[in-house]
Amino acid sequence: MLKPFLFITAVMIVAITVLFTPATISQSAAPAPAAGQTNPITKPTEKSQARAKEIYSVDCALCHGDNGNGKTDLARDMQLKLDDWSDPAALANKADGALFNTIRNGSDKMPPEAEGRAKNDEVWNLILYIRGLSKPQPAK
Numbered sequence: 001m002l003k004p005f006l007f008i009t010a011v012m013i014v015a016i017t018v019l020f021t022p023a024t025i026s027q028s029a030a031p032a033p034a035a036g037q038t039n040p041i042t043k044p045t046e047k048s049q050a051r052a053k054e055i056y057s058v059d060c061a062l063c064h065g066d067n068g069n070g071k072t073d074l075a076r077d078m079q080l081k082l083d084d085w086s087d088p089a090a091l092a093n094k095a096d097g098a099l100f101n102t103i104r105n106g107s108d109k110m111p112p113e114a115e116g117r118a119k120n121d122e123v124w125n126l127i128l129y130i131r132g133l134s135k136p137q138p139a140k
Contacts (some may be wrong), residue, residue: 068133
């Protein structure tokens with residue numbers, strides 16, 4: 001008599017949990033800006049770039065390196081081939097909208113930068129910070 005009662009109770013608890021648990025939206029289902037969207041941040045502030053540097057240091061530098069060259073122990077251990085952002089040519093053909101999508105949604109082994117960690121304007125500032133990691137080209 002006790003076994004059927006426990007079974008029915010367990011089924012009811014699972015059913016109630018499933019019915020009343022709010023659905024979560026996966027990061028991949030999050031809307032991304034249009035591929036051609038340009039960076040709305042045209043004049044970053046000292047404060048916004050300090051925040052971008054903070055985000056980069058915590059969430060990006062572990063793999064991409066403090067200077068953006070992508071040559072870190074973790075990247076090597078994970079067998080990642082990362083662009084060298086200290087080279088201006090590495091980002092020359094990448095649009096800000098595409099970079100935003102990659103940062104926000106992740107790519108391959110790169111985790112997404114969730115909105116809880118960085119707001120959209122912070123991601124746009126992060127892109128400017130990353131672009132600023134490139135070394136100036138020597139005069140020819």
